[in-house]
Amino acid sequence: MVKSFEQFELIEPLLKALTVLGYESPTDVQSLVIPAIKNNRDVIIKSKTGSGKTAAFAIPVLNKIIWDKKEPQVLVLTPTRELATQVRDDIFNIGRFLRIKVEAVHGKSSFDNQAKQLKQRTHVVVATPGRLIDHILSKTIDLTAITHLVIDEADEMLKMGFIDQVKEVLTHVPMNIQMILLSATMPQDIVELSNLHMVNPQLIVAKDSI
Ligand code: ADP
Ligand code: MG
Secondary structure (H helix, E strand, C coil): CCCCHHHHCCCHHHHHHHHHHCCCCCCHHHHHHHHHHHCCCCEEEECCCCCCHHHHHHHHHHCCCCCCCCCCCEEEECCCHHHHHHHHHHHHHHCHHHCCCEEEECCCCCHHHHHHHHHCCCCEEEECHHHHHHHHHCCCCCCCCCCEEEECCHHHHHHCCCHHHHHHHHCCCCCCCEEEEEECCCCHHHHHHHHHHCCCCEEEECCCCC
């Protein structure tokens, strides 16, 4: 296992943020996922709650952000607004020295405010599927520059009946994006989703400790 974040050859502002956050060494899932995402692989990540999955995808994805591009490059789908807010905060903290702009888009805050924010330069959008589709249909979000799509807590997405909405979102993002799917369990519908939309995905099952 990798002992320090330096070994991943990350850009300096990210390493600095990890130090400020007190992340001394990568968790098991992080040491497997960071190199896979850096190598542009589609990945399916199965590991339990609390194993550090947000940073596992956020670190390598932020490492690739093009700072001066106006349209969002990263889309993270989450099943609940609480999780969207949490992931938004985590990504903001990891990207703080990159001046990353990250917006949470969910049904419990003003649509118009979100639309206004999305008009400004935004690097990362963390969204629940329903409100995201509202923005897609209203043309208040531009997904043409998306290069990375993360589906967080995919099994919860399924349980809450959002799988068709996730599939709909997939029809609105560019074809050749890198996909990252996280799930605590791997039900058949999730396997089918990944078979349909991912290219030779790497399955990462981590040992879980932090
Ligand atoms: P998961 O998504 O797997 O449930 P999270 O990404 O929410 O887990 O992380 C759980 C907790 O572990 C968070 O409080 C996060 O800040 C912390 N954490 C993540 N990576 C590290 C690390 N390398 N070192 C120390 N703490 C970490
Ligand atoms: Mg998580």
